[in-house]
Amino acid sequence: GAVVSQHPSWVICKSGTSVKIECRSLDFQATTMFWYRQFPKKSLMLMATSNEGSKATYEQGVEKDKFLINHASLTLSTLTVTSAHPEDSSFYICSAYDRGQYEQYFGPGTRLTVT
Amino acid sequence: QKEVEQDPGPLSVPEGAIVSLNCTYSNSAFQYFMWYRQYSRKGPELLMYTYSSGNKEDGRFTAQVDKSSKYISLFIRDSQPSDSATYLCAMILSGGYQKVTFGTGTKLQVIP
Numbered sequence: 001g002a003v004v005s006q007h008p009s010w011v012i013c014k015s016g017t018s019v020k021i022e023c024r025s026l027d028f029q030a031t032t033m034f035w036y037r038q039f040p041k042k043s044l045m046l047m048a049t050s051n052e053g054s055k056a057t058y059e060q061g062v063e064k065d066k067f068l069i070n071h072a073s074l075t076l077s078t079l080t081v082t083s084a085h086p087e088d089s090s091f092y093i094c095s096a097y098d099r100g101q102y103e104q105y106f107g108p109g110t111r112l113t114v115t
Numbered sequence: 116q117k118e119v120e121q122d123p124g125p126l127s128v129p130e131g132a133i134v135s136l137n138c139t140y141s142n143s144a145f146q147y148f149m150w151y152r153q154y155s156r157k158g159p160e161l162l163m164y165t166y167s168s169g170n171k172e173d174g175r176f177t178a179q180v181d182k183s184s185k186y187i188s189l190f191i192r193d194s195q196p197s198d199s200a201t202y203l204c205a206m207i208l209s210g211g212y213q214k215v216t217f218g219t220g221t222k223l224q225v226i227p
Contacts, residue, residue, distance in 0.1 A: 043218060044203070046215070106151075106158040109157060
């Protein structure tokens with residue numbers, strides 16, 4: 001199957017700082033990428049849908065100004081957690097839609113810890 | 116009522132057992148049904164993908180969809196310790212580009 005990578009895999013940052021997480025589709029072009037958040041022992045919660053070249057669509061309750069999403073190319077989407085707080089600590093997972101295969105592929109996830 | 120209901124477990128079975136994992140859903144508009152496996156601290160991995168009611172088999176895994184009952188199942192035959200993971204059912208309304216609605220996941224432990 002297609003490969004989606006995320007970087008970094010684990011990041012620890014101090015409260016008040018911003019953190020950028022990258023999601024890349026390595027062997028296909030992804031016009032649509034999705035960002036999820038997963039709390040321990042909970043399911044994945046969709047945060048936003050990212051379309052290449054346009055603004056992201058955020059789910060209800062997700063702060064646009066806090067979770068900045070940029071989908072600048074067909075292989076890269078970034079999620080920036082601005083002014084991070086301990087409650088933002090979570091596992092962030094992206095997925096990329098491969099139009100040619102009609103499938104979504106998930107990245108390995110990024111664990112964010114805010115101290 | 117949640118759109119997708121899944122027993123969180125944990126479910127413990129001896130090696131070699133047949134495992135049955137289930138989900139129910141409330142929205143009859145769901146058309147595509149998936150099962151993902153997620154190991155601890157990893158992203159989900161697609162196991163099975165079905166569209167219509169009926170059974171789909173892939174090796175030791177069988178996915179079953181009953182749209183009339185809004186019920187889907189995943190069966191694992193000859194379970195192995197390496198199958199120990201969290202299994203998430205998921206479904207989408209139409210087309211892979213739509214957002215995926217996940218169940219909460221069932222944690223499975225296969226005991227050697």
